[in-house]
Amino acid sequence: MTTSSSVQATGTVQAPATTKGLAGGPPSGKIAARAKRKASVWAVRMAFIAAILGVWQWLGIRDGGLFVPTFTDTVVALIEQARNGILWPAVWASNQSLLIGFPVSIVLGLLVGFVLGRRRGVDRASSYWLDIALVVPMVALVPVIIVAFGLTLTARVVAVFLFTFPVVALNARAAVRVPSAQLEEMAVSFGASPLQVWRTVILPGAAAPLFTGTRIALSRAISGMIVIELTLIPAGLGGTIIKYTSQFSAPNLYAMTLAVVLEGLILVGLATWLERAVIRRLKGVSRG
Structure with a gap:
């Protein structure tokens, strides 16, 4: 009786553990x-x-x-600006240049970076232009942009592009050099096409550096958007900040600056979420 009882007891104890192991769920x-x-x-x-x-x-x-001003006064001023129709038109006026210039710089930057990263001859011949663009202070080029394009939306888009493009291209160039050459050779030996090599080897290995560069480029794009508005084209958020500065209205000035900070945090947070989702997807593709 004792032995059968212990066997029964053992069976009843071990059965859930076996079922849990078969389920494959995390402990x-x-x-x-x-x-x-x-x-x-x-x-x-x-x-x-x-x-x-x-x-x-x-x-x-x-x-x-x-x-x-106190933080509470700043929040009250920000709410009042949103209610009075001051905040949202300024946000939209500023983000027009961001919505146009940032995607264009991402697409062209990735294409140029991929070419430079995979073609060493082209890299040696032309990569120093990107180094120059990264070193030159973009604020110094803002007057040149204004002279060339005038006080227009095109000038603001060009400023955002110049703030962003070198960072994207240089990070893309470095990212596509990260994957191991042995992995590429192994994929080719198994009959993978160039497109499959890019999809299953190069892009999954380069995803993290690419998204890091994109987040940095996004922060620079926001900086370029505000800098050109604060210096030469008083429009959008930058123009509103200048107006409140001339009026010595500290709560409104801090409220508009807080709006810029909040927008940057939201955009970078969305970029981080997208990065994690895409990297999980690419890892699944590479395993498959």
């Missing part, structure tokens, strides 16, 4: 550890943001809000 301990890590990361982020906002609020209260 609950790993899920809990992963959730704990995410909670810790978000706790650190929220604590850092709370510290910055707390210092901001304290400085505004200490100085009386003349030069540094």
Whole structure:
């Protein structure tokens, strides 16, 4: 009786474990550890943001809000700008140049970078132009852009393009050199076509550097969008910032600057989410 009872007990204990192993699901301990890590990361982020906002609020209260408004006054001013029809037209006017110039720079930058990265002769002959474009301060080229294109949307698009294109092209050139030559040779030996080599070997290996370069280029595109508006073409968000600066309206000035920061954070966050989704997709393609 004792032996049969122990066998029955053993069977009843081991059966769920066998079923769990066949199911192939992750152990609950790993899920809990992963959730704990995410909670810790978000706790650190929220604590850092709370510290910055707390210092901001304290400085505004200490100085009386003349030069540094409190965070609460800034948020109230931002809400009022949104209600009064000031914020959204300025956002749209600024982002027209971003919506046109950034995709064009991404497409052309990737094409040029891929060619330079895979054709060493072309790289040696022409890559120094990208190095020059990356070194030259783009702010110094803004007056040249204005003289060439005038105070138009085209000038703002060209400025965004010049701020972005060198970063995209240089990162793409470096990214397509990352995959191992042995992996490419093995894929070719198994009968893979050039397109299949790109789809299953080169792009999955280069995805992370490419998206990193895209995020950096996005930040530079936003900078170029605002810089040209602050310097020579007072339009959109930059023009509104100049107006509030001349009026010594600190809450409105900080509110418009906060709008630029929030837009940058949202766009970079979307780019990060897209990066993770595409990399997961490419990894699945490379395994398949």
